[in-house]
Amino acid sequence: MGPGVEFDLVRAMLEAWGDAASGVGDDAAVLDVPPGERLVVSTDTAVEDVHFRREWVGMEEIGYRSAMAAMSDLAAMAARPLGLLVALTVPGERRDDVPALARGIGDAARRCAAPIVGGDLSAGRELSIAMTVLGTTAHPLSRGGARPGDRVFVTGVFGGPAGALRAWRDGDAPTEWSRQRFARPSARLREAVWLARHGASAMIDVSDGLASELRHLASASAVEVRVHLDRVPRGPGISLDDAMTGGEEYELLFSSGQVVDVDQFARQFGTPVTEIGDIRPSGHGVVVALRDGTRVDLAHGHDHYSA
């Protein structure tokens, strides 16, 4: 895009980030991992008209949710954020959107206490945001730690993002609750660290839909996950299908060998944690779903439960 234009856009981003950016300017950023802790890293890309549409949400919200989506992978490992790298691809005619996009990214970074430590700006034909998140923890949680006898929990209330997408695609306005769940998700970072300290044995963040993540957890742990669909907390007017198969929730699904103090959790974090099932022995990963005490197939696609 030419050095002058690139310089102006980088300056606009740095202005939008203020003290959320740190150590940007050399060929690479230098960071310290606390002694005794391990490094946790993940990368995630959001492409316009694939992952979001500007007809639905503003550029600031697009920046915000892209950063939170990446941060959610750190939460899944119970890692504390160390930093965020932002690689933006911006078409020439969309340069004016960069400051708002950067403000949203900066807002999310600040809320996660994750300094923006590096970036890259490219021209391109479509708007794209590639985020890499760095975190640290002494004891990373994986998907593979669930053991027979553990209980299964979720944070939050499900179906909001799916409800919003459904409304937008039908040409309707989503409820304010659904819209906020799509536009302003929260990576459950502090919640994950607390849960790891209070007995969580396996954890995964819900980005592909709760039904998929249950399968991932069962498979990685080589256990049977028994889930009571009636217990899955749903938002206002949300179908069981949207709650089970809708993606981009960025809530936590986890197993725990301890009883989680749901009241303390709700008081401390302002969001519920709900027991939805338990772990049983199995030679290979399998999910058993119960509805009103009767075994049903776990959803593989849309409208599976909507009979």
Add this chain to the structure above:
Amino acid sequence: MGPGVEFDLVRAMLEAWGDAASGVGDDAAVLDVPPGERLVVSTDTAVEDVHFRREWVGMEEIGYRSAMAAMSDLAAMAARPLGLLVALTVPGERRDDVPALARGIGDAARRCAAPIVGGDLSAGRELSIAMTVLGTTAHPLSRGGARPGDRVFVTGVFGGPAGALRAWRDGDAPTEWSRQRFARPSARLREAVWLARHGASAMIDVSDGLASELRHLASASAVEVRVHLDRVPRGPGISLDDAMTGGEEYELLFSSGQVVDVDQFARQFGTPVTEIGDIRPSGHGVVVALRDGTRVDLAHGHDHYSA
């Protein structure tokens, strides 16, 4: 792109990477930074028709050079690679290119001894490769460490990538030397670690052109960099302009308080190191360029020297 297609493409990438990939599968990768070392991180994006054209080089070469370009930022800090994260955006009609692209990335990762520790795959309208590199070092080099009295050096021979681009844009075939310099660059990782142990005081990798990088080094160190343009090593048939302003060299520009043993360096690494100038005091960063002993303006753009 749908879970089935995505799964197939991820499997194709993992097959292409073989043992070059490590720990992929959980929400995030877990890595260990050696005790006493610091973490060095950088991110870099290559977009088709912006940074490369498939009419010029094959998909395997595109993957290779994208990974090397990102790795070069670790070399600039004298860091050893710890890992590489690859975020690919692939249009539907380009899915068949993914295995070759992945082979090139895997080849570069293996040569750099950098395991591929994470990735992301998205649909999109244009092919784009966002790479994040992680490295470690106890003593990162920066651009800001040049001191009056230091000598100024470059690794390698300049002008190849610019010569290749010029030929392609003119509809000609580049020389084999120029083509290889463009398609198969080498991040100077081992060289940088050796140089840091042998007195290098400031370092930068040449991605934007030697003239630009001289200015960056002078500015970050707040010194005068005096450079003898006649001493800049140029490839066969390469103009001074292409050598000074051509980008994507991925060679090192560095200052050193010691005399570098150029013979030992050439024997050990198979590439030359050349003294091209020295550092003098200055209140602010400035580059003084000399040609045949006469002061000339440092190039700001193309064809500046071609009189």
